[in-house]
Amino acid sequence: MKTTIRLEELAQFILGIVLFSQLDYAWWWFPALILTPDIGAVGYLINTKVGAFTYNFFHHKAVAIAVGLCAFYLDNSLLILIGVILFSHAALDRIFGYGLKYPDSFKNTHLGDIGK
Numbered sequence: 001m002k003t004t005i006r007l008e009e010l011a012q013f014i015l016g017i018v019l020f021s022q023l024d025y026a027w028w029w030f031p032a033l034i035l036t037p038d039i040g041a042v043g044y045l046i047n048t049k050v051g052a053f054t055y056n057f058f059h060h061k062a063v064a065i066a067v068g069l070c071a072f073y074l075d076n077s078l079l080i081l082i083g084v085i086l087f088s089h090a091a092l093d094r095i096f097g098y099g100l101k102y103p104d105s106f107k108n109t110h111l112g113d114i115g116k
Contacts, residue, residue, distance in 0.1 A: 002097075005111070009094040012061075016088025023081055030085075037089040044106060052101040059090045059100060 020030050040058030044051030057063060068083025093099075099109030107114045 002111075006095050009091045012091035013088055013095060016084055016091060019084045020081075020088070023077060023084070025077075025081060029081070030088075033081075033085045034089055034092065037086055041106075048105060049103040051106065052103040055106075056100045058086065059093060059098075061087055061090050064090060 017030065021027075037058040040055040041051065043054030064083050064086035066083075067086060068080055071077075071079030071083055094111065097109075097111055097114055099111030102108040102110075
């Protein structure tokens with residue numbers, strides 16, 4: 001099952017690259033920005049509950065899709081870029097087993113424990 005999930009996430013990451021390629025940004029913006037959603041992990045400096053909330057907010061695909069759809073409706077290319085980066089990053093993280101976090105530990109995710 002893990003292989004199937006990773007393949008699905010890989011397909012979504014490729015979709016993110018295709019969507020990015022339709023925007024009017026230089027190609028190097030994608031690799032330069034792809035790790036920016038990890039800013040959500042800063043919440044772990046407070047405690048695991050806040051960290052899980054902030055991390056999950058920046059890594060939830062529904063948030064990314066909502067930002068992208070609102071941006072598309074508003075015809076705002078910067079917000080579309082943000083939505084694409086959020087979506088692509090979430091898919092990339094899940095390829096490597098980093099899922100949405102439970103509030104008890106950074107390593108406890110909806111995909112199972114990180115590293116197992």
